[in-house]
Amino acid sequence: MDYIDNIAFAILLIIGIGFFVKNVKKLTRxxxxxxxxxxxxxxxxxxxxxxMIALGQSKMIKRPVAGVLHIIVYVxxxxxxxxxxxxIIDGLFGTHRVLSFLGGFYNFLxxxxxxxxxxxxxxxxxxxxRRMILRIPRFWNKEMEGFPKNDALYILYFEMVLxxxxxxxxxxxxxxxxxxxxxxxxxxxxxxFEGFSNENLHIVExxxxxxxxxxxxxxxxxxxxxxxxHILLAFPNTYYANLNAKGKLTNLEAVTNEVxxxxxxxxxxxxxxPEDESTPxxxxxxxxxxxxxxxxxxxxxxTECGRCTSSCPANQTGKExxxxxxxxKTRDRLEEVGENINKNGEFVDDGKxxxxxxxxxxxxxxCTSCNACVEECPVNIDPLAIIVDMRRxxxxxxxxxxxxxxxxxxxxxxxxxxxxxxQMDRLNWKDE
Amino acid sequence: MNVPTMAEMMAQGxxxxxxxxxxxxxxxDDRAKKITKAFVKILNKANVNFAVLGTEESCxxxxxxRAGNEFLFQMQAMxxxxxxxxxxxxxxxxxxxxxxxxxxxxxxxxxxxxEVVHHTELLKSLLDEGKITIEGGKFSxxxxxxxxxxxxxxxxxxxxxxxxxIQKLDVxxxxxxxxxxxxxxxxxxxxxxxxxxxxxxxxxxxxxxxDAIEIQPDIIATGxxxxxxxxxxxxxxxxxxxxIEVLDIAELIANADDL
Numbered sequence: 001m002d003y004i005d006n007i008a009f010a011i012l013l014i015i016g017i018g019f020f021v022k023n024v025k026k027l028t029r030x031x032x033x034x035x036x037x038x039x040x041x042x043x044x045x046x047x048x049x050x051x052m053i054a055l056g057q058s059k060m061i062k063r064p065v066a067g068v069l070h071i072i073v074y075v076x077x078x079x080x081x082x083x084x085x086x087x088i089i090d091g092l093f094g095t096h097r098v099l100s101f102l103g104g105f106y107n108f109l110x111x112x113x114x115x116x117x118x119x120x121x122x123x124x125x126x127x128x129x130r131r132m133i134l135r136i137p138r139f140w141n142k143e144m145e146g147f148p149k150n151d152a153l154y155i156l157y158f159e160m161v162l163x164x165x166x167x168x169x170x171x172x173x174x175x176x177x178x179x180x181x182x183x184x185x186x187x188x189x190x191x192x193f194e195g196f197s198n199e200n201l202h203i204v205e206x207x208x209x210x211x212x213x214x215x216x217x218x219x220x221x222x223x224x225x226x227x228x229x230h231i232l233l234a235f236p237n238t239y240y241a242n243l244n245a246k247g248k249l250t251n252l253e254a255v256t257n258e259v260x261x262x263x264x265x266x267x268x269x270x271x272x273x274p275e276d277e278s279t280p281x282x283x284x285x286x287x288x289x290x291x292x293x294x295x296x297x298x299x300x301x302x303t304e305c306g307r308c309t310s311s312c313p314a315n316q317t318g319k320e321x322x323x324x325x326x327x328x329k330t331r332d333r334l335e336e337v338g339e340n341i342n343k344n345g346e347f348v349d350d351g352k353x354x355x356x357x358x359x360x361x362x363x364x365x366x367c368t369s370c371n372a373c374v375e376e377c378p379v380n381i382d383p384l385a386i387i388v389d390m391r392r393x394x395x396x397x398x399x400x401x402x403x404x405x406x407x408x409x410x411x412x413x414x415x416x417x418x419x420x421x422x423q424m425d426r427l428n429w430k431d432e
Numbered sequence: 433m434n435v436p437t438m439a440e441m442m443a444q445g446x447x448x449x450x451x452x453x454x455x456x457x458x459x460x461d462d463r464a465k466k467i468t469k470a471f472v473k474i475l476n477k478a479n480v481n482f483a484v485l486g487t488e489e490s491c492x493x494x495x496x497x498r499a500g501n502e503f504l505f506q507m508q509a510m511x512x513x514x515x516x517x518x519x520x521x522x523x524x525x526x527x528x529x530x531x532x533x534x535x536x537x538x539x540x541x542x543x544x545x546x547e548v549v550h551h552t553e554l555l556k557s558l559l560d561e562g563k564i565t566i567e568g569g570k571f572s573x574x575x576x577x578x579x580x581x582x583x584x585x586x587x588x589x590x591x592x593x594x595x596x597x598i599q600k601l602d603v604x605x606x607x608x609x610x611x612x613x614x615x616x617x618x619x620x621x622x623x624x625x626x627x628x629x630x631x632x633x634x635x636x637x638x639x640x641x642x643d644a645i646e647i648q649p650d651i652i653a654t655g656x657x658x659x660x661x662x663x664x665x666x667x668x669x670x671x672x673x674x675x676i677e678v679l680d681i682a683e684l685i686a687n688a689d690d691l
Contacts, residue, residue, distance in 0.1 A: 244537070245533075245536075245537050245587060245588050245589070246586055246587050246588075247533035247537055247583050247586075247587025247588050248533070248537035248538060248587075249497060249498075249538065251502070251506065251538060251541050251542060252502045252506075255502045255503055255506050256506055256541075256542065258503070259503065259506040259507055259510055260510070262507075263510055263511075263514075283502065284500065311614070313616055313617040313619060313636045313639065313640075314629075314630070314632070314636070316616075316634075316636075316639060317629075317632045317633065317634040317635065317636050317638075317639050318631075318632035318633030318634055319629070319630045319631070319632040320630060320631070320632075321630070362630055362631070365627075365630055366629070366630040366632075367622050368582070368617045368619060368620070368621040368622045368624050368636065369498050369582075369621050369622030369623075370582040370586065370617035370621050370622070371582060371586040371587055372582075372586065372614075372616070372617065374586075375586050375613050375614075388498070388500065390500075391498075391499060391500030392500040392501075392502055393500075394500060395499060395500035395501045396500065396501065396502060396503065401499060401500065401501070402627050404626055404627035404628065405499045405623055405626060405627050407626075408495055408496075408499070408623065408626035408627075409495075409496055409499065409501055409504055412491045412493070412495070412496055412504060412508065413504060413507075416456075416489075416490030416491050416508075417456040417459070417460060417490075417491050418456055418491060418495050418625075418626055419456070419460055419461075421456075421459075421460045423487055423490070424487050425459075425460070426454070426459045426460075426486055426487050426489055427435070427437070427459070427484070427486040427487060428459075429454075429458075429459060429465040429468055429469065430433055430435045432465065
């Protein structure tokens with residue numbers, strides 16, 4: 001019967017990791033529903049971006065308070081999780097603090113973990129205060145109502161609880177406290193349990209230990225359903241981000257072929273249309289499967305911090321557009337399409353699409369393409385790319401541009417300028 | 433004013449060092465035409481060997497592309513590229529960040545590869561080469577702020593050339609709270625220039641003008657004809673026209689020199 005703990009632990013671990021693998025598969029499958037786009041060029045610049053922006057958090061500190069606190073939580077999260085290695089070994093083999101043979105170095109490690117755990121706890125409490133007491137506006141935009149708001153709070157509570165359990169588990173570890181080295185924070189918690197017998201202390205310690213590791217596994221599986229996915233996806237997202245100048249929009253290749261054909265004087269005007277696969281089924285995007293996989297990965301990476309929306313000129317002046325909402329709606333629709341495929345084996349038309357059912361033309365037309373959202377995003381998400389693709393669909397597939405833009409485009413077609421002026425008057429300014 | 437066209441140059445068997453791409457606003461908009469002329473005056477004074485396309489120029493296609501009309505954009509782009517390539521153009525300067533961005537970034541894939549510079553960059557290099565001198569003149573001691581055009585700044589990471597030029601004017605360059613990478617759009621980009629804004633509680637150009645008013649400048653400098661229009665309208669709408677002037681950097685330099 002001595003092994004019952006270890007077996008229970010092994011089962012817990014297998015279930016936890018098994019579900020996580022299943023979710024990762026679902027996630028990659030959904031991302032691959034996107035169109036192909038080549039982002040394998042220039043690996044050097046891509047690795048550098050990933051190192052600087054995801055690992056180095058260089059864009060986070062543009063807003064210093066949130067940036068510094070985030071770095072503490074991020075570093076704490078990574079370092080404290082080294083302790084999970086020990087927990088897993090202990091859990092599987094019934095050892096206790098298996099790494100303690102490292103002696104002084106072990107105590108140094110645990111001391112660092114304790115300090116970080118404390119700092120993380122403090123930072124997370126400040127984060128909560130910023131959200132709920134200071135009510136920083138970008139956390140209260142209308143797209144944050146309901147689950148998005150709660151999601152953010154669940155994550156903060158999770159982190160608070162996990163860090164507290166880690167400190168509690170150390171504080172009630174009689175042997176560890178006895179060493180009186182490495183318990184740099186937990187020694188101040190230990191007196192709380194002064195009256196406890198060693199046996200009761202052991203029960204508290206074991207309980208904290210079990211809830212802690214179970215909590216970690218639950219949290220791991222919560223990721224897929226949460227905005228917190230950014231802790232994983234920030235890395236590929238920054239790696240595959242656009243490397244071109246932000247002002248450069250893609251040129252649609254299918255259109256290039258067509259325009260070249262139109263301008264070629266040698267082409268036979270009576271020839272049948274070529275039946276190759278270069279002609280796309282539609283121009284632009286009206287649903288998630290028309291977007292490319294980087295745009296879909298962007299949607300899963302978004303952690304809904306709202307820096308984009310708070311810097312968006314349209315949003316600041318009360319327009320319907322919010323770049324964050326564009327990303328959130330894309331993810332919601334992608335999830336819906338994914339569920340549809342899970343249920344039916346393949347996608348069965350559900351009479352819905354990203355355009356109109358999630359993102360309205362009013363949002364799409366409010367964008368000034370100023371790139372403030374792209375510049376702001378701490379993990380290089382590009383909401384503008386989605387907006388432009390949807391405009392392309394509205395204009396090229398549906399001829400549904402706002403009336404004034406139709407006039408502007410007619411003018412360009414007729415007289416080579418967005419206004420009604422004669423081409424032949426272009427140089428009049430010289431003599432005016 | 434000496435404004436040779438490419439056709440004239442070609443007829444004389446000459447090739448300019450740089451083509452001045454005037455753009456639709458610079459050609460037709462009354463306010464922007466003043467910027468065009470100011471820039472040409474500087475080019476003439478510095479003896480720059482330049483030419484314009486004149487009636488052979490056509491819209492770069494930027495507003496069509498940003499509105500989602502890729503067909504119209506590529507038709508414009510390829511027609512322009514045919515003209516530019518026929519004249520064997522190597523270098524292009526423009527006072528419009530939208531034309532600048534489109535020709536620089538979006539034309540190469542369609543067969544048009546040129547060295548493209550914004551007029552503030554060209555002015556900066558003329559200054560560095562000693563071909564022009566910039567003195568404060570009538571602007572001496574004035575307080576000037578620079579509004580970053582999105583298509584110059586964030587879109588193409590050009591923040592310093594315009595500022596270095598302003599600083600040469602013997603003026604006080606003051607920054608708005610949102611500037612450079614954080615600069616707020618004037619509201620005209622992405623084809624918004626040609627339509628009314630969607631429903632909201634404020635116009636973007638007013639929001640931006642208020643940024644400027646906060647630091648009480650004598651002049652708002654810009655480097656984009658559309659920003660110029662939006663900021664000028666913003667200054668009028670907030671009844672500040674008697675206190676704040678909106679000028680392009682080319683105008684600042686030309687006016688300082690009484691050109």
